[in-house]
Amino acid sequence: xxxxxxxxxxxxxxxxxxxxxxxxxxxxxxxxxxxxxxxxxxxxxxxxxxxxxxxxxxxxxxxxxxxxxxxxxxxxxxxxxxxxxxxxxxxxxxxxxxxxxxxxxxxxxxxxxxxxxxxxxxxxxxxxxxxxxxxxxxxxxxxxxxxxxxxxxxxxxxxxxxxxxxxxxxxxxxxxxxxxxxxxxxxxxxxxxxxxxxxxxxxxxxxxxxxxxxxxxxxxxxxxxxxxxxxxxxxxxxxxxxxxxxxxxxxxxxxxxxxxxxxxxxxxxxxxxxxxxxxxxxxxxxxxxxxxxxxxxxxxxxxxxxxxxxxxxxxxxxxxxxxxxxxxxxxxxxxxxxxxxxxxxxxxxxxxxxxxxxxxxxxxxxxxxxxxxxxxxxxxxxxxxxxxxxxxxxxxxxxxxxxxxxxxxxxxxxxxxxxxxxxxxxxxxxxxxxxxxxxxxxxxxxxxxxxxxxxxxxxxxxxxxxxxxxxxxxxxxxxxxxxxxxxxxxxxxx
Amino acid sequence: xxxxxxxxxxxxxxxxxxxxxxxxxxxxxxxxxxxxxxxxxxxxxxxxxxxxxxxxxxxxxxxxxxxxxxxxxxxxxxxxxxxxxxxxxxxxxxxxxxxxxxxxxxxxxxxxxxxxxxxxxxxxxxxxxxxxxxxxxxxxxxxxxxxxxxxxxxxxxxxxxxxxxxxxxxxxxxxxxxxxxxxxxxxxxxxxxxxxxxxxxxxxxxxxxxxxxxxxxxxxxxxxxxxxxxxxxxxxxxxxxxxxxxxxxxxxxxxxxxxxxxxxxxxxxxxxxxxxxxxxxxxxxxxxxxxxxxxxxxxxxxxxxxxxxxxxxxxxxxxxxx
Numbered sequence: 001x002x003x004x005x006x007x008x009x010x011x012x013x014x015x016x017x018x019x020x021x022x023x024x025x026x027x028x029x030x031x032x033x034x035x036x037x038x039x040x041x042x043x044x045x046x047x048x049x050x051x052x053x054x055x056x057x058x059x060x061x062x063x064x065x066x067x068x069x070x071x072x073x074x075x076x077x078x079x080x081x082x083x084x085x086x087x088x089x090x091x092x093x094x095x096x097x098x099x100x101x102x103x104x105x106x107x108x109x110x111x112x113x114x115x116x117x118x119x120x121x122x123x124x125x126x127x128x129x130x131x132x133x134x135x136x137x138x139x140x141x142x143x144x145x146x147x148x149x150x151x152x153x154x155x156x157x158x159x160x161x162x163x164x165x166x167x168x169x170x171x172x173x174x175x176x177x178x179x180x181x182x183x184x185x186x187x188x189x190x191x192x193x194x195x196x197x198x199x200x201x202x203x204x205x206x207x208x209x210x211x212x213x214x215x216x217x218x219x220x221x222x223x224x225x226x227x228x229x230x231x232x233x234x235x236x237x238x239x240x241x242x243x244x245x246x247x248x249x250x251x252x253x254x255x256x257x258x259x260x261x262x263x264x265x266x267x268x269x270x271x272x273x274x275x276x277x278x279x280x281x282x283x284x285x286x287x288x289x290x291x292x293x294x295x296x297x298x299x300x301x302x303x304x305x306x307x308x309x310x311x312x313x314x315x316x317x318x319x320x321x322x323x324x325x326x327x328x329x330x331x332x333x334x335x336x337x338x339x340x341x342x343x344x345x346x347x348x349x350x351x352x353x354x355x356x357x358x359x360x361x362x363x364x365x366x367x368x369x370x371x372x373x374x375x376x377x378x379x380x381x382x383x384x385x386x387x388x389x390x391x392x393x394x395x396x397x398x399x400x401x402x403x404x405x406x407x408x409x410x411x412x413x414x415x416x417x418x419x420x421x422x423x424x425x426x427x428x429x430x431x432x433x434x435x436x437x438x439x440x441x442x443x444x445x446x447x448x449x450x451x452x453x454x455x456x457x458x459x460x461x462x463x464x465x466x467x468x469x470x471x472x473x474x475x476x477x478x479x480x481x482x483x484x485x486x487x488x489x490x491x492x493x494x
Numbered sequence: 495x496x497x498x499x500x501x502x503x504x505x506x507x508x509x510x511x512x513x514x515x516x517x518x519x520x521x522x523x524x525x526x527x528x529x530x531x532x533x534x535x536x537x538x539x540x541x542x543x544x545x546x547x548x549x550x551x552x553x554x555x556x557x558x559x560x561x562x563x564x565x566x567x568x569x570x571x572x573x574x575x576x577x578x579x580x581x582x583x584x585x586x587x588x589x590x591x592x593x594x595x596x597x598x599x600x601x602x603x604x605x606x607x608x609x610x611x612x613x614x615x616x617x618x619x620x621x622x623x624x625x626x627x628x629x630x631x632x633x634x635x636x637x638x639x640x641x642x643x644x645x646x647x648x649x650x651x652x653x654x655x656x657x658x659x660x661x662x663x664x665x666x667x668x669x670x671x672x673x674x675x676x677x678x679x680x681x682x683x684x685x686x687x688x689x690x691x692x693x694x695x696x697x698x699x700x701x702x703x704x705x706x707x708x709x710x711x712x713x714x715x716x717x718x719x720x721x722x723x724x725x726x727x728x729x730x731x732x733x734x735x736x737x738x739x740x741x742x743x744x745x746x747x748x749x750x751x752x753x754x755x756x757x758x759x760x761x762x763x764x765x766x767x768x769x770x771x772x773x774x775x776x777x778x779x780x781x782x783x784x785x786x787x788x789x790x791x792x793x794x795x796x797x798x799x800x801x802x803x804x805x806x807x808x809x810x811x812x813x814x815x816x
């Protein structure tokens with residue numbers, strides 16, 4: 001059976017220097033756009049990846065890039081030449097509709113493809129991945145002096161062909177950072193009217209927002225998510241023979257279809273939360289989100305996305321590791337470079353969340369002062385995970401939250417050894433806090449203590465986490481609560 | 495005289511290339527975070543040498559308000575180190591006085607020399623596939639080889655990250671910055687060979703965006719960076735500017751990475767105050783890239799003599815050395 005496989009780049013290089021949310025979005029969306037345009041020319045072919053039978057993928061107008069950076073389809077005679085021609089036409093078209101020259105696009109884009117005959121019973125994804133991985137190693141340096149794409153993304157993106165393709169007539173551009181970060185203040189006002197094109201962040205100084213903003217409104221979350229153990233799932237797919245003794249790639253189609261559904265559902269969840277998806281293709285997700293939305297935090301959103309994924313990818317093989325999703329959540333101050341926050345999210349995902357047992361959220365919060373804190377919360381242990389979610393989102397504290405949280409942190413720090421010994425026992429832990437926080441336990445902070453105790457018991461009961469990590473998880477969670485619930489006046493003016 | 499010149503960092507260093515801090519508070523060109531590169535550009539090395547040679551020969555006047563060449567020394571200075579900045583695109587070979595050539599920069603530890611080279615040795619390339627390669631398992635670009643002994647290392651064994659956060663005085667906005675500088679671990683030093691018709695002495699020099707200090711040691715040495723890839727692949731020893739069209743038609747396959755080059759161009763204005771502007775970016779193939787079965791057309795394009803004299807476009811290929 002003959003297939004053509006293609007890969008496109010350089011995506012991460014393009015996202016460098018992105019300073020505004022729309023630049024990050026545009027730098028990613030243009031690749032999805034190009035893939036879409038190429039695939040359209042072959043839409044009658046049988047695609048292994050992506051799933052194109054649901055034609056809505058081509059007509060999507062919610063701004064989300066749905067096309068992954070690779071495709072594989074069953075080829076026919078002449079297709080390889082047609083592909084070369086199609087790529088040329090797509091690039092020429094982009095150049096007609098923008099300030100970017102055809103020559104630059106040809107030089108800059110790294111588009112690699114091959115056509116190959118593989119045995120009928122072979123797994124096309126497994127067969128072609130090594131070839132595509134190899135082709136990607138040959139980066140062809142361009143002869144251009146000016147980066148025309150960067151110029152376009154910084155200066156010509158609004159109302160461009162790209163925005164029109166992504167949003168139709170709905171919007172002029174991808175939402176700005178304040179639009180996303182100020183999500184839960186948007187009720188009753190059209191925030192877009194207040195945002196100046198050249199000075200987006202000035203909206204923070206304007207009413208009706210200025211008097212209502214809390215600390216977390218000046219922060220934004222960038223989340224990168226990736227499927228765990230998907231390689232094992234791919235390996236298990238077979239080109240089965242159907243009744244006519246023809247090989248069929250139905251299993252692959254179903255697999256790609258599930259991925260497509262996952263992407264669609266996730267984008268909807270993100271939108272509902274007040275976030276904006278930059279990219280959703282394959283098992284990859286990249287999105288912006290406000291830290292808090294209603295009574296949920298961005299961690300609740302991640303959990304919801306995981307649940308949808310779990311429902312779609314039920315593992316049916318007993319001894320193979322269960323597929324899941326891991327997240328890298330980078331929460332940063334609104335003036336912090338977006339590209340750096342993106343790199344942090346990537347690092348959190350691949351180096352922290354995905355090490356060991358995976359199925360985890362690795363988060364990091366970079367404060368205005370440059371100070372950071374964070375932890376890895378494993379979803380495997382539902383006790384810890386659920387309590388973490390409750391603790392970080394449902395806490396309605398009382399007065400003087402900052403000082404209170406600070407003294408909790410201090411007390412736990414001082415009595416580390418004691419806590420190590422008693423924290424698996426709910427009653428003993430309760431007595432500990434009763435002793436040191438007598439007033440608070442019975443007044444404003446009653447529910448806070450209940451949630452904290454449940455959380456600590458869960459963390460300390462997990463034998464797989466060492467003591468240092470336990471403390472880190474507790475501290476990071478306390479600091480997160482302080483960040484969300486604490487007094488505004490603690491934040492220095494800038 | 496041929497020398498082996500080594501540079502020992504005396505403090506964390508910051509080698510720039512493209513992204514720098516820009517003007518204070520500059521929203522567009524400025525950057526909050528600047529990350530050092532691992533190596534200085536060859537043009538920076540040349541600039542450092544020219545300045546140091548002039549200093550050692552007494553041709554450079556240094557005062558608190560700046561440093562310059564006095565009019566009376568100008569003629570001698572031009573003879574000594576050449577005139578004008580290095581031009582990456584010069585069609586002719588520029589003259590740099592007593593500096594006849596400099597090699598690409600590399601690393602040295604004891605008597606072992608290390609160069610950057612993509613980790614092709616761990617794999618076999620056959621019929622379009624790099625056998626055994628999985629990008630999830632390995633960063634093929636993060637690799638340094640010892641050309642005097644059988645050894646290979648990753649960056650983390652050589653470079654130590656030093657992060658510095660600070661506040662720029664005088665800026666209302668965008669004043670917070672973060673620097674990611676480096677130190678070399680484990681008595682590693684930078685090194686390069688140079689052919690100079692002058693008795694260059696040891697000294698303390700500065701290099702990099704921050705003018706970080708290095709101890710420069712100069713020893714007579716006839717050595718060459720004569721590493722040859724065991725499978726006969728063309729190996730870039732220095733960053734290379736290649737400008738043929740459709741390079742994929744001139745090679746069977748290659749494993750390459752890109753590095754950008756930019757330097758300051760001085761623009762004199764009528765007010766006789768020299769302004770510095772960043773030049774346009776030039777994109778190069780990074781040292782350590784390899785090319786499998788390069789055509790003669792590609793090799794011809796690599797042989798840009800003006801660039802080769804200062805350590806760009808230097809490569810090795812079995813049967814041919816340049």
